[in-house]
Amino acid sequence: MGTAPVDWEEARSLVYAAGLAAAPPAVEVPLGETDGHTLAAPLTTLTDLPAFPTSSVDGWAVRGQGPWRVVGRVLAGGTPPPLADDGTTVEIATGAMLPEGATAVLRVEESSRTGDGLVSGTPRAQAEWRAPGEEARRGEALMPAGSPVNPGVIGLAASCGYDTLPVRRPPRAALLVFGDELLTAGLPGAGRVRDALGTPVPAWLRRYGAEPGHLHGPVEDTLPAHVDAIRKAIEGADLICTTGGTMHGPVDHLHPALAELGAEYVVNTVAVRPGFPMLVARIPGPDGRPRFLAGLPGNPQSAIVALVSLVAPLLAGLQGRPSPVLPCVTLAEAVPGRGDFTHLALVRVDPVDGTAHPVRHVGSAMLRGLAQSDGFAVIRPGTSGEPGAQVPLVPLPLLNGERP
Numbered sequence: 367m368g369t370a371p372v373d374w375e376e377a378r379s380l381v382y383a384a385g386l387a388a389a390p391p392a393v394e395v396p397l398g399e400t401d402g403h404t405l406a407a408p409l410t411t412l413t414d415l416p417a418f419p420t421s422s423v424d425g426w427a428v429r430g431q432g433p434w435r436v437v438g439r440v441l442a443g444g445t446p447p448p449l450a451d452d453g454t455t456v457e458i459a460t461g462a463m464l465p466e467g468a469t470a471v472l473r474v475e476e477s478s479r480t481g482d483g484l485v486s487g488t489p490r491a492q493a494e495w496r497a498p499g500e501e502a503r504r505g506e507a508l509m510p511a512g513s514p515v516n517p518g519v520i521g522l523a524a525s526c527g528y529d530t531l532p533v534r535r536p537p538r539a540a541l542l543v544f545g546d547e548l549l550t551a552g553l554p555g556a557g558r559v560r561d562a563l564g565t566p567v568p569a570w571l572r573r574y575g576a577e578p579g580h581l582h583g584p585v586e587d588t589l590p591a592h593v594d595a596i597r598k599a600i601e602g603a604d605l606i607c608t609t610g611g612t613m614h615g616p617v618d619h620l621h622p623a624l625a626e627l628g629a630e631y632v633v634n635t636v637a638v639r640p641g642f643p644m645l646v647a648r649i650p651g652p653d654g655r656p657r658f659l660a661g662l663p664g665n666p667q668s669a670i671v672a673l674v675s676l677v678a679p680l681l682a683g684l685q686g687r688p689s690p691v692l693p694c695v696t697l698a699e700a701v702p703g704r705g706d707f708t709h710l711a712l713v714r715v716d717p718v719d720g721t722a723h724p725v726r727h728v729g730s731a732m733l734r735g736l737a738q739s740d741g742f743a744v745i746r747p748g749t750s751g752e753p754g755a756q757v758p759l760v761p762l763p764l765l766n767g768e769r770p
């Protein structure tokens with residue numbers, strides 16, 4: 367209690383650096399299983415690309431002036447003998463290796479056969495084959511370490527000759543939900559609300575590249591139950607997210623539990639509205655490697671603010687990725703500031719002109735505005751968002767096609 371809230375940008379830098387310093391070691395993973403992992407070393411090509419001169423059309427590989435006498439055929443996958451004499455040609459398929467000695471490739475549709483079986487036609491001026499190393503030279507770095515492995519990268523690695531890649535695997539995340547008032551099924555009422563975080567938070571974590579595993583909740587509102595639940599979650603997770611209990615109410619046990627577990631705070635409260643009681647702490651793991659606990663406030667929108675504010679840069683660090691760069695949007699309407707605190711205001715971004723429109727129903731206990739938003743406009747301390755102002759956007763990690 368009593369710690370001064372950390373500036374929002376400073377808090378993001380602190381957790382990113384803490385994550386990066388504790389990134390789990392690189393592992394060698396079969397190429398087909400690397401989607402969503404992160405390159406632990408630069409992707410350098412193991413061969414020239416292409417590795418051999420490759421015909422880019424179906425036609426005739428010719429030597430010298432025509433008409434040409436047909437001396438053979440080369441299909442993709444074959445290794446042709448050299449074209450030894452001027453006036454000779456081999457039939458060639460797209461992707462086949464160009465025979466040594468060939469001086470041009472004539473497209474089949476631009477060729478004709480003479481009565482005595484010779485091939486004639488005029489090859490185009492530009493080469494109709496891909497030269498070795500045209501795309502990349504052997505040993506050239508094509509992607510830096512820290513790049514997320516996506517299908518595009520997997521394809522490139524395959525064409526460069528990789529069978530496995532040195533990568534960092536997706537961090538494993540656990541979720542503990544605190545709050546005896548929470549119902550996990552049925553209608554809210556009589557003092558009890560539905561748990562609105564236990565179901566969506568794993569899905570948000572997955573979109574940040576984490577692998578959500580252990581989910582437990584509601585955890586009983588006692589200190590021993592909290593300590594026990596965190597200890598169990600640490601066993602199989604790099605990151606434990608908790609929801610609720612970040613304040614100092616009669617049944618808020620998170621801070622005492624962290625003390626009992628020997629945790630140290632990376633960030634304890636952030637100068638941001640909503641969501642200021644958010645925290646990230648480092649807990650010694652059973653193997654000596656630190657684990658992280660992200661304390662998300664109980665108010666549902668505040669919990670997601672904590673997720674985009676702290677969990678996103680922490681996971682980027684743990685994966686050895688660059689720290690997230692925020693895009694800019696133009697405010698379509700005024701958004702008030704929050705004095706000395708950063709204001710994260712839910713907005714919907716116009717897909718055509720990129721302007722950001724504040725949405726309604728944005729109380730920290732509400733999720734109606736969030737479900738219709740693309741992210742949060744960032745209004746820095748001491749400023750207010752005027753219409754037309756360019757401000758950073760913290761995007762919700764929505765996939766293509768998921769935008770509301």
Ligand SMILES: Nc1nc2c(c(=O)[nH]1)N[C@H]1C(S)=C(S)[C@@H](COP(=O)(O)OP(=O)(O)OC[C@H]3O[C@@H](n4cnc5c(N)ncnc54)[C@H](O)[C@@H]3O)O[C@H]1N2
Pocket residue numbers: 543544545547548559560561562563564609610611612613614615618641642643662663664665666668730
């Ligand atoms: N005396 C003060 N009290 C509070 C302050 C303050 O400055 N002084 N700040 C408020 C703010 S801001 C927030 S945010 C909350 C944070 O509280 P906790 O993280 O300790 O969360 P809880 O007390 O457990 O719950 C708060 C609220 O959220 C509801 N909740 C909790 N978990 C869930 C869930 N999984 N799904 C849906 N709703 C959930 C819970 O029922 C409470 O209504 O503290 C304020 N208090």
Ligand code: MOO
Pocket residue numbers: 638639640641642643663665668669730731
């Ligand atoms: O900061 Mo609380 O998180 O406003 O709801």
